[in-house]
Every structure is written in structure tokens, then in C-alpha cells.
Amino acid sequence: MERFFTIFGSIDRRVIFLLIGLSVLIPLIKPDWVELPIKIDNNTQIVYDSIADLNEGDRVLLSFEYGASTKPEVHPMAVAVLKHLFSKGIKVYIVSLWPEGPIMAKLAMDEIIASNLFNIEDGKDYVMFDYKVGGSIVIKNIADDFRGIYKQDYNKIPIETLPIMQGIYNVQDFDFVFDFSAGVPGNAEWVQYACDPKEVPLSSGCTSIMVTDAIPYVESGQLRGILAGMPGAAEYEKMVYEYLSNELVNNNKYINQNANIDKGKAFARMSAQSVAHLLMVIFIILGNLSYYYERRKKG
Amino acid sequence: MIFNFEIIGVWVLVLMTLCILSYLYGDNPFYKISEHIFVGVSAGYVFALVWWDQIWPNLFGRLFPEYVGAGFEFSPIYIIPLILGIFMLFRLIPSLSWLARIAIAYIVGMAAGLKFYVYINSNILMQIQNSAIDLSKSGGEIFNHILILLGVFSALVYFFFSKEHKGTVGAISKIGIYFLMIKFGASFGFAVMGRISLLIGRFEDLISYSSYQYNYATPIILISMIVILGIWSFQSSETKK
Numbered sequence: 001m002e003r004f005f006t007i008f009g010s011i012d013r014r015v016i017f018l019l020i021g022l023s024v025l026i027p028l029i030k031p032d033w034v035e036l037p038i039k040i041d042n043n044t045q046i047v048y049d050s051i052a053d054l055n056e057g058d059r060v061l062l063s064f065e066y067g068a069s070t071k072p073e074v075h076p077m078a079v080a081v082l083k084h085l086f087s088k089g090i091k092v093y094i095v096s097l098w099p100e101g102p103i104m105a106k107l108a109m110d111e112i113i114a115s116n117l118f119n120i121e122d123g124k125d126y127v128m129f130d131y132k133v134g135g136s137i138v139i140k141n142i143a144d145d146f147r148g149i150y151k152q153d154y155n156k157i158p159i160e161t162l163p164i165m166q167g168i169y170n171v172q173d174f175d176f177v178f179d180f181s182a183g184v185p186g187n188a189e190w191v192q193y194a195c196d197p198k199e200v201p202l203s204s205g206c207t208s209i210m211v212t213d214a215i216p217y218v219e220s221g222q223l224r225g226i227l228a229g230m231p232g233a234a235e236y237e238k239m240v241y242e243y244l245s246n247e248l249v250n251n252n253k254y255i256n257q258n259a260n261i262d263k264g265k266a267f268a269r270m271s272a273q274s275v276a277h278l279l280m281v282i283f284i285i286l287g288n289l290s291y292y293y294e295r296r297k298k299g
Numbered sequence: 300m301i302f303n304f305e306i307i308g309v310w311v312l313v314l315m316t317l318c319i320l321s322y323l324y325g326d327n328p329f330y331k332i333s334e335h336i337f338v339g340v341s342a343g344y345v346f347a348l349v350w351w352d353q354i355w356p357n358l359f360g361r362l363f364p365e366y367v368g369a370g371f372e373f374s375p376i377y378i379i380p381l382i383l384g385i386f387m388l389f390r391l392i393p394s395l396s397w398l399a400r401i402a403i404a405y406i407v408g409m410a411a412g413l414k415f416y417v418y419i420n421s422n423i424l425m426q427i428q429n430s431a432i433d434l435s436k437s438g439g440e441i442f443n444h445i446l447i448l449l450g451v452f453s454a455l456v457y458f459f460f461s462k463e464h465k466g467t468v469g470a471i472s473k474i475g476i477y478f479l480m481i482k483f484g485a486s487f488g489f490a491v492m493g494r495i496s497l498l499i500g501r502f503e504d505l506i507s508y509s510s511y512q513y514n515y516a517t518p519i520i521l522i523s524m525i526v527i528l529g530i531w532s533f534q535s536s537e538t539k540k
Contacts (some may be wrong), residue, residue, distance in 0.1 A: 014323065014324060017323045020495075020498075021498075021502075024495065024498050024499055024502055025502055025506075028499065028502055028503060028506060029506065069497065070493075070497070071500060072496050072497055072499055072500025072501075072503070073493060073496040073497070073500075099344065099345055099348050130352055131348060131352050132352070132353065133348075133349050133352065133353040134353075136413070136414075137413075140413065149357075151356075151369060151370030151371060152369070152370050158370055191421050192414075192417035192418065192420070192421040192422070193413075193417055196417070196420060196421045196425065197417070197420065207493050207496075208489040208490065208492040208493035208496065209486075209489055209490045209493040211489045212482060212485050212486045212489055216426060217421075219429060219447070220425055220426060220428070220429035221429070222421065222425060228489075229489065229492055229493055229496060230492070230496040230499070231492075265503075269496070269499045269503070272495075272499050272502075273492070273495055273496065273499060276495045276498075277491075277492070277495065280491060
């Protein structure tokens with residue numbers, strides 16, 4: 001046993017990389033081989049309930065603060081949240097505080113439109129704005145004077161001519177703010193510069209690495225729940241899938257009856273995530289045992 | 300064989316992804332090339348974006364509204380940010396670089412002033428308020444509140460260096476260390492989870508671009524890279540000998 005652990009300790013790191021790679025690759029190629037149940041976390045439930053409590057015609061501001069590098073984690077939650085909002089007839093306003101934000105927002109909206117689930121119209125049911133540099137300064141401006149910084153939408157149409165923009169002057173004109181973030185500016189800046197001072201409910205979906213920093217805001221109620229990385233996205237996708245399936249049966253007027261509802265991408269990715277985690281836990285245990293035996297050998 | 304801009308884009312995407320992943324084998328020319336391309340493209344992209352999305356419409360759009368046509372009215376006060384922006388560029392001229400300090404002073408002062416209030420409000424006052432034990436809640440929640448209070452208090456004691464960490468102070472600071480360790484462990488766990496998520500995203504793309512529709516981009520580039528890396532590795536070891 002001791003010999004095994006000593007040999008294990010000196011294994012080439014590239015072998016570990018290869019095994020981790022295979023643990024991700026195999027469940028992605030053969031998803032039927034590993035099917036693990038998804039349990040809904042309390043923070044995801046709070047996010048879902050907060051959006052479920054919104055009414056038809058309410059206005060929700062979505063902020064896209066992620067890019068290509070964090071797309072696998074955050075993008076599925078953006079698509080799921082958009083589906084949830086449009087299924088309730090809620091007006092959606094999209095701003096981007098990261099350079100790649102408008103591209104991500106466009107991809108998410110294209111996915112929603114391609115799904116043919118909703119009869120939505122640009123400028124009437126949703127509006128997108130281009131990237132604004134400045135981070136927290138832009139958030140502060142949105143909080144105080146939205147029209148001071150946004151004069152045109154993503155398609156260069158003056159906002160005065162858009163029906164959806166009637167009555168929008170600052171962050172208090174929105175019923176809810178949802179932030180998809182992968183760094184700075186992100187949910188902390190939305191809490192500090194806009195939603196705390198103006199008392200507007202805020203929720204967030206963020207990358208796993210940001211979760212421990214955001215949890216204090218969740219515990220204090222400054223954030224209404226949080227979608228934590230890919231597991232959070234998968235949980236939300238599952239809840240939205242079940243909700244949309246029920247609403248389709250109940251003839252929800254905002255959902256096209258002939259449309260197909262898909263489960264979402266994060267849902268399918270969770271098996272790969274879980275297998276990789278399991279392998280890493282095994283490596284950590286074996287690595288520690290190897291270290292222990294090595295130290296004992298040295299006396 | 301199909302050739303269009305989308306296919307070319309996909310081949311570049313696969314090549315760049317595999318070049319970056321090749322670092323797992325070791326530092327090599329593929330990784331170096333992709334790293335330099337990434338830095339250059341990112342800098343160029345952000346520069347163009349900031350110019351056309353921010354400086355051109357928001358600054359020049361207010362100084363020359365009719366020419367730019369960004370929807371703003373003429374506002375002479377925007378001459379000040381224009382001057383401050385030019386001052387920043389003076390850092391490139393050693394004899395005039397002192398002018399850049401005026402612009403930097405403005406940015407630092409404004410950012411500090413803005414952050415001061417919001418940080419105290421959201422991260423100190425509201426967090427202190429929520430660290431208090433709410434006795435009207437259920438037993439489990441009261442226990443959680445006590446745990447949070449204990450964690451906050453002991454972690455603060457750990458960072459209190461005006462008194463030697465011995466006796467009661469030492470014991471409390473030790474509890475603080477355990478709380479901090481749990482926090483770091485959770486952060487590390489989440490960081491690992493995030494990295495695996497990114498790997499999943501890359502693998503998904505590589506799998507979907509392996510098909511005939513994309514001229515078998517992934518297998519062709521992967522095999523070519525393995526062969527070239529093998530030759531390069533062999534030649535490097537020969538040179539070392």
C-alpha cells in the first residue's frame with residue numbers, strides 16, 4: 001500500500017490532465033452513461049420565486065457582464081432567465097457593461113427567437129443597448145439618469161421613438177434588476193451603486209469563482225438569491241423547463257403552442273461536471289495519503 | 300469540402316483552442332503563437348470598441364453633435380474631459396508627462412469619493428446590521444446567525460495585531476483561522492468548479508466542430524498538432540544533447 005502511494009505521488013502531472021480531460025469528454029460524448037439527479041438549491045429557488053412573483057407588463061433590467069471565456073457557465077442561465085421572463089409577458093431591457101456583453105446578449109436573444117417559443121418584438125417587448133465603458137460609473141448613471149447615457153438602442157434607433165422606453169428614466173422605473181456577471185463590474189457594483197441606494201430588488205447569476213464573495217449579499221437580502229455557476233444554471237433550467245411545460249398545457253398566451261421546449265445546455269453539462277469533481281476528490285485524497293506516507297518515510 | 304467564412308472561423312477557433320490547451324503538455328511554439336495573437340487581438344478589439352462606442356459618440360458626439368449624430372446636444376463642458384484625456388497621452392512625452400498627473404488625480408479622487416459612500420453603506424453598515432442575531436426567527440436560523448456572528452468576530456480578532464495572540468485572544472484568533480480556512484476551501488472548490496465548466500465549454504465546441512459539416516476541423520488539427528509537437532519535441536531533445 002505504502003509503495004502504491006509513493007509511486008502515485010511521483011506520477012507525471014500530464015497523466016492527471018489526461019484523466020481529467022477524459023472524465024469531462026466521455027460524459028459529453030455519451031451523456032446516457034452518466035445520469036445524475038439535480039437537486040434545487042435554496043438560493044436558486046429564491047431567484048426563481050422572485051421572478052415568478054413579477055407580474056405581466058413589469059419591467060426587468062438585465063445586465064450582461066460576461067464574455068466568451070465564461071460563456072459555458074453564465075450563458076445558459078441568461079437564456080433560462082429570458083425564457084422565464086418572456087413567458088410571463090415581462091418587458092426586458094438589456095444593457096452590457098463588458099465589451100463582449102452585447103455579443104452574448106445578441107446570442108441569447110437569437111437563441112430565444114430561434115426557439116420560436118414567444119411572439120416577441122424588438123423595441124416593444126425587449127430592447128438592447130450597446131456596450132458602455134466605465135463599469136461602476138455607468139451603473140451609477142443608470143441609477144440616476146438612464147437617458148443621460150443611452151440615447152439610442154443597439155440598432156441605433158433613438159430611444160424616444162421606442163414604445164418600450166416610455167416612463168424609463170432611472171433604475172427605480174424597473175421592477176427588478178438581474179445581473180449576469182463574471183467579474184468586475186458585476187453584482188457587487190450593482191448592489192453598491194444602484195440597487196441598495198435606490199432600493200430596487202436585484203438578483204444575480206454569476207460564475208462559480210464569484211459565489212463566495214456574493215454570498216454575504218445574499219444572506220443579508222441585498223441580493224435575492226443567486227444562480228451559482230453551472231450547477232445554478234442547470235437547476236434554473238430544470239425549473240424553467242418544468243414551468244414552461246406546464247404553461248404550454250395550460251395554454252399560456254405568451255407561449256407558442258407549436259413550439260418545442262428544450263431542457264437547456266447546462267442541464268446536459270452537469271454529468272461531465274460531476275464526474276470531473278468526483279475524480280478530483282479521489283485525486284485529492286490519494287495525493288494527501290501519498291504526501292503522508294512520503295513524510296513518514298523521511299521520518 | 301465546404302469553404303466559407305464560417306468554416307474559416309471555426310478552423311481558427313479550433314486551432315486557437317488546441318494551441319492554448321497544448322500548454323498542458325508543456326511550453327511550446329503553438330502556445331506562444333496563440334498567446335501573442337490573443338493579447339494583440341484583445342488590445343486592438345478593446346481599443347476599437349472604446350473609441351467607437353464611448354469616445355466617439357459620448358465625447359465627440361457632444362462636442363460636434365451634428366457631425367457625429369449620436370443623439371446628444373452640444374455641451375461645451377465636455378471640453379474638460381477632452382483636455383484631461385489629452386493630458387493622459389502626455390505621459391508619452393517625458394518633458395510634459397507631469398500633466399498626466401492632473402488627469403490621474405481627477406480619476407483617483409472621483410473614484411475614491413464615489414466608492415466611499417457606497418462601500419460603507421453596502422459592505423459595512425448593511426453587513427453589520429445583518430450580522431446581528433434576530434431572535435424572532437426559527438431555531439435553525441438563530442443558530443446560523445450565531446455562527447455568522449462568531450465567524451465575523453473571530454476573523455476580525457485574527458486580524459487584530461495590536462495585541463499578542465496569546466490566551467483568550469489567541470484562542471479566538473485560532474477559531475478565526477478555522478473560519479478563514481473554510482472560506483478559502485469553499486473559494487477553491489468554486490474556482491475548480493468554474494475551471495471545469497470552462498473546459499466543458501471548450502470540449503463541447505471541439506466535439507461539435509469534429510463533424511463533416513466543418514470539414515473535420517478538430518481531428519485534422521489535433522492530429523497535425525500532435526505530429527508537429529512530436530517532431531519539435533524530438534528536435535529539442537536532440538539540440539539539448
